[in-house]
Amino acid sequence: MEEIDRRIVTLLARDGRMSFTDLARETGLSVSAVHQRVRRLEKRGVVRGYAAIIDHDAVGLPLTAFVSIKPIDPAAPDDAPERLAHLAAIEACHSVAGDESYILKVRVASPVALEDLLQQIRASANVSTRTTVVLSTPYEHRPPAVAPDLDAATDTAAGSDGPAA
Amino acid sequence: MEEIDRRIVTLLARDGRMSFTDLARETGLSVSAVHQRVRRLEKRGVVRGYAAIIDHDAVGLPLTAFVSIKPIDPAAPDDAPERLAHLAAIEACHSVAGDESYILKVRVASPVALEDLLQQIRASANVSTRTTVVLSTPYEHRPPAVAPDLDAATDTAAGSDGPAA
């Protein structure tokens, strides 16, 4: 992957609805060239999709929390992610190093809803939970700082060097 | 906020580039009615923006971690979020209840880059850090389960009437 693709990714991460016309202007390419590159990035999975960023407060889910989970029976097979996938309140599930096995990010309507969710988590995955409640969120969803050299992470075979843009 | 707005929010959260034409079909409204509603949701701040979902591995940032921070001097004013905002590797900053004051979600290129970032965090905000490395991410960015009744939260983001523009 090279310079222009990184630029495109950065721009789309900042504004997922940016038009190809604007993308073209920002990159110095033609509209159809940009179009082709975006398609390729999508097909390759570099761009995994597009999402509206929602204000959870406005949508009835003002309570965010991080729930760390630990299996009650360490010998049992680790199915937690699949067992918990049906719980829509869980926004993300990360397997982590450390004392606990997963960190879940959850969004609920109220403390009672959180209590209920925790019970469902424990029952569904046979785990114990440790919950850290989010009080406020100074910032979130900041676009990634796309690295200068990506070649180590991509299989691109662009041989020639691009001209200065 | 009512049924149709919730539907629109849900659909846009799943696919931030869904066309107004498709949105109209899914909601049973005309294209211009949907257009008007989306604009209003954006203006009200319910829809805060749109973003491409990027594969961090493909983009040279394969290492994710959660960094909990605690002020070294508890008496000092708590400026951490602003002091850390310049570090692009920090994707999110949540103020939390519990032993530590903030949880940061960070994305870096390598263990060395993480080490460097931690030093910058400590130096910039005068805090101690506790880092939990993410090993894998079964899922992330799942769309919010927009609640059935939102009226209790409707006035959170903005007043019902927009101010003079």
Add this chain to the structure above:
DNA sequence: CGTGAAACCGGTTCAAA
């Protein structure tokens, strides 16, 4: 707040280099 139609602009495809 909803609608349909008109006008405009962006998205998409294409042949050529």
Add this chain to the structure above:
DNA sequence: TTTGAACCGGTTTCACG
């Protein structure tokens, strides 16, 4: 892989109910 042009579809605005 790029480009420009042509075509088509979506976006946006409008007058009206």
